[in-house]
Amino acid sequence: MVAVSDRLVTVFGGSGFIGRHAVRALARRGYRIRVAVRRPDLAQYLMTAGAVGQVTAVQANLRYPDSVEAAVEGADAVVNLVGIMHQRGRNSFEAAQAFGAGAVARAAKAAGAAALVHVSAIGADKASASAYAVSKAKGEEAVLAAFPQAAVLRPSVVFGPEDDFFNRFAAMAQISPVLPLIGGGETKFQPVFAGDVAEAIAAGVDGRLAPGTTYELGGPDVMSFREVLEFVLKVTQRSRILLPLPFGVAGLLARVAQYAPKPPLTPGQVTLLRSDNVVSAKAAAEKRTLEGIGIAPASAAAEVPAYLWRFRKAGQFEKITA
Template identity: 60%
Template sequence: MSVRRLTSELGPGSVITVFGGSGFIGRHVVEALARRGYRIRVAVRRPNEALFLKTAGDVGQVEPVQANIRDTGSVRAALEGAHAVVNLVGILSEAGRQGFEAIHTSGAERIAREAKAAGIDIFVHVSAIGADAESPSAYGRSKALGEAAIRRHVPGAAILRPSVVFGPEDDFFNRFAAMARLAPALPLIGGGATRFQPVYVKDVAEAVARAVESGVADGLVCELGGPEIYSFRQLMELVLRETGRRRLLLPLPVALARIMASVTQFLPGAPLTTDQVKLLGIDNVVSAEAQKEGRTLALFGIQPTAPEAILPAYLVRFRRRGQFDQLRPATQ
């Protein structure tokens, strides 16, 4: 059941602090909130790299500010005078001090603790399907611990767990499309049977905005997925179809994938890590329980968008002749 809000309703001009607002999901969340007339304070480590977000609203409506969720002082400053907070900060692989525990757990708790101290009880946190304290993946465990930490400080927080998020700047379809352009085969870790439910980034952003403004998800854990479930193999077939490529789909035993990842995780950009190999063995779909209870995009009145409706617009650049190759049959 939704937790009733203690603060007054938001209105045009209310200040929303968005941590991680310059990222893939964040830029769309900022746009969705700006359309509603809120003032957006985009809390990021490097504000100069978030200046492009100023055009998402009217003059002065979107303001990038410096904040590091590992630093209490900067988090407190970013929340000063805010009426609501959205946390989108997340990482897929660890690098230096940017570890899963520091970002997903301690960082999330720091934001929630400071939000409580500032009297902010409108809190929307974007986690991930697969967040589980018993997960074999450090990523999954850290996400679950972060959710629990937030709830200790802000019990009425809305927690949104998307499946794989797709859109023009995504790190999933773009990555495998780029691989298909160069490699003779695409790997199917564990045979490619793991299931996913890709969800469109604009659907996720709209859910966040509606969670902020309506309170419909307060106190709930919602799972966000697209209209269809695909196996990993089917997703790779979709990538090849949209890019007009013919590539071998090569089943890769998990043991061999772990050996490969133990090396590639130290390469620039960490193309594959041992922790990601563990994640690729776990289904990433909306649970039957969430579906039954309506804790999905349906709660926000959003009809999910199919990948097939969006992928052609941004994967076309991976075709041999770009937009001029759209009607050609698959090539090498």
């Protein structure tokens, strides 16, 4: 059993997809972890990620700075994982990813935290046509203005057992005979394993990342949108028609779909698909990548079949052919 230290890490958004992996990675290193979330009752499953009492949950909402300040009190390091893909009411991109990011950084600085790791996204750009990308860029700017030595992590599309990427397309293939290739399926991704992103976060808390530096995190393989869908169909043992869908048509459909309780597609996502989501050549050359940190990234081929089997017609009993 790992000995629990007296160093405390506050993790905002720790109950989310990447958060659960980050909490486990930090727990393995012996940190005490305070998970700051809007609904602590929904984060109770994280208590088993460490020893008894090592992981606790507290209430915090990035729209309310007082709750953020209370959550970071006494913390040696702070991690901000809060991010949303869909806007709903007061929970807007601006509130969660721009204002909220700045509130966490200011609170971390005031509390005397030694390290701050801020998780953003590849494609963050104030000049983007996507409100999501703009808010991510504004969040990074606010973080570095308040906490200049912070480490910023920009992952590509993150995958893992609970992802909303490979799982989403596999679920679509269960019920639809046709899968849309938005923009012709040429958009490129560099899917990165959630466990590897978590290790990069832990490296930042350990003090092994360069202060004030932005890292771009991608997996070992670059895949086009078409290749992603073909991979999902191969793993789930299904045959579906891949139908090219121009961006203009996809945008019109997204305007209607965005009002669904859990939208399958939004206009903002269509906009994001117009640009590749891969690690830049500059980041790779400057070793601001997983490999540069010393992490060998896992491939989708190695990890995804272990959780997409449930989308096969006979689940784990489906006969696998070469």
